[in-house]
Amino acid sequence: MTLPIKLNDEQQAMLNGERGLAKQMGMRLLVDMAATAGVREFVPITSAHLSGVSPLTGGLGLRQFLAKLAADPEAQVAIPTTLNSAGCDEAQFDEMRITAPHFREHNHEIVEQYTRLGVRPTQSCIPYEWEGVVADGPAAWAESNAICFGNSYTGLITNRESGLSALACALTGYTPKYGLLDERNRRPNLFVVVTTELTDPADFSILGDWIGKQRQSDWEMPYGPIPVIQGLPADLTHEQKKALTAAAANYGCPMLYIDGLAERPSGYFQSRLFFGERELRQRYAELYPDTAVSLIVIGCPQASLGELKATAALLQGKQVSSDAPPLWVFTSSANKAIAEKIGLAEIITGAGALLLENTCPEVVPYDQNWVKHILTNSMKAEHYITSGLNGIPTSVMKLADCVAVAVGELEIEDWRLAETPLADRQMGQTRPLPPLPPRHTSSRKATGAFQAQGRGLPSQKNFTVTGEAFVTNAPITLLGFVNRETGVIEEPGHPANGQSMAGKIAIFPKGSGSTVAPYVLLELYYRGKAPLAIVNTEIDQQSAPACSLEGIPYAYDFDKDIIHHINPGDQIELKRDGDEVTIRVLKRKRDQDYHYV
Template structure:
């Protein structure tokens, strides 16, 4: 116990912030960080190098008022801080049937974060930007796929955090030292042996992540049997579904991720708690069950959860070259402005737009407003396992899941066309 009555060890700077020496906003932010640290059982705080704010979605006046109050008190972030996708496409919302009052509130929330020094990348894939955390860095990243990706692929250290801790941690540059920040809590204990298949693509990793997430519980998976190094896109889709079907914050992939050069290293020299041998039949079952509708007619194709990357745009451009989507099927892709400009420069956007697709920035699929689509639209299709899971509740439509090629073929026909996965050919 200390003079401030917190059951957390305080540095001299922590005490100075609590005494108001860095301003009222920092004082409030530190109090919140410390209370959450107590709830999490942390004994001390740790300096952080990066924050990705997840509380950027407008969900009502309460969240807006808290963030605006911090900004009005002069709060400024102490470490590089980026902003997750927001509730509107700032450039296109007027053409998307979005209620102006809602758009105004959503814009105010984003503006308040910007006033505090947050970088307006408006993306759920902060790891595609040039500056990334390094191996061993302590960070506070929100957005579930970004948490898994940063922990696993980058080897940085963050816990799964709720809204407001992220911005408060950014203001004081400190976070609770517990969970995945601690070396002893980062060892794998659940070995996953994957089947040997050919033609591995992002749909393979989407399905694999969803399957593992359902079985992982509180354990840390160690994936064995990867023969070809996965792409950034493969690891993005894997991270997103691990966090969708389960509460996974970290995985290891032997020979791929930085903390798993060997199985022994990934397990910390200890035997695994349990092992799961994944079969092709297991994978196919998950692939099929990700679809929550089997309606033949297709009204929408929705891509970009997590945000489309440059590699996604390249793959899609190659698939749509020379083809045309049916006028009866809307085709929407969400991404961030940074990748949008890259895809435009590479010529991918031209091919994709000639096919009949449209691209929206700042928002992502899990923040879509149902008013963006005609009331007659009843069914959608996606290559995102995350959106296949959440989409029916978010947009009130039946959602089919398929590979990116399936999505293209279905858009051309305006009906559900799902082939056997390439990795089962």
């Protein structure tokens, strides 16, 4: 293995296994990350924040991987490290009416394993609100809203890490100097002009999400949209800034600049966007609930003290109506403790709302026998609850309107389910979900001999893998759309829907979706249902980390079009010799058996 980066004595000792298995695995992943990014320097970091806590997102893959690390007596994080929101409030588990089997036990196991590694079990998606958390300087954070908030407002310097890469950085104390750790990559690339007054935090949430939705395929933004926003007041509240960055992160924004708030570097702007009264009104109209609401959630990201004060003020002297949806308010354990001391918690719970800690609306496994439609004041909640593992229709209104619905002052529609069996009910949605973008499928079968050269991960040794090819020209969303137990693609509209990757050499462009997705691949590996090898057209930050950590053969960046020259079902060979990886067709699938994906 030719290392692309010069290691110091400490780093080399970790890579050699002299500091234990956990740090060796972490350093191996960082070396691979450095190689794929083309950098030759590691920098020490001041803090880490880890995502991948809820059993809903991490699953068996996360639990088994953490158990493997925790079995190493030398496995301890090297720098102050905090933990993201868990999947439930264990103390109020029954009140959350979660029915997923063994969920509380698995949630407890995950938090306990992280704690054994020396991670501070904050169970919070707002580390920037915690006392004692280092939120400036080079870091490795893996929660999208926290990344965008820290990079934008606190002096934090972090990439959008995956759960696995952030953990590797935490164990070793280093990160490759690439991406947003290079000042040149922190320049703005989008100019947004706001021409209407924004006041409520929900207004800012809608703006942040709207910016991400405007992204065009021809924009060159390798690290995501980094907008400059003009037209906002200079005296924004903490809650307004938080709502803006949390929603902007929905579509990959790692940081933003508010014109006039602080100095900013010059940039190359891909486009100039205008957000005015018409756009704001249109989005509120599109997000307004037009069918029955069954649950109201506040606090995504977890509610600050300011948000708790605003909620308590709206609930003062009122009661959540028995004819209205339940109201759940999510916050951190630190903020809840303060709220209890100053009387805010008593007002909120006294009004009949549920005040939850240690969890967040987007990672809860709702019982969909009764949770059919959620109302929130957060575009972050709307984005994640409607997609992925929950897939529940979600509407958005301002906080005051959400509370008004909860106390019966504003009626949308009777929230209670019809007295009909679940199987007989139509699973309605507030708005039709957008169709999947069209994917090109070819009816032309590749023939004849084919061979191509590509790249591999520096940490992997020589290998030869032969097997059946699984091929699709569409990205694969591992979290939520790949069956964790079988490896079958379960995404209607995807050209490979219904096809299994298990036991095959999987060839696809790259992964898409959540940064917690590598744990899905790990679970498939632990269940014996993973692909024999993974081949991407470009480096995939979802597949590559799992392959690096567990030695699943991996290759990318080939000199020829592998997707259109290899057919599904062809017998192929993937071979690594030194630094070179070769893929070649051994036998074409017979015409009568051929199946296109």
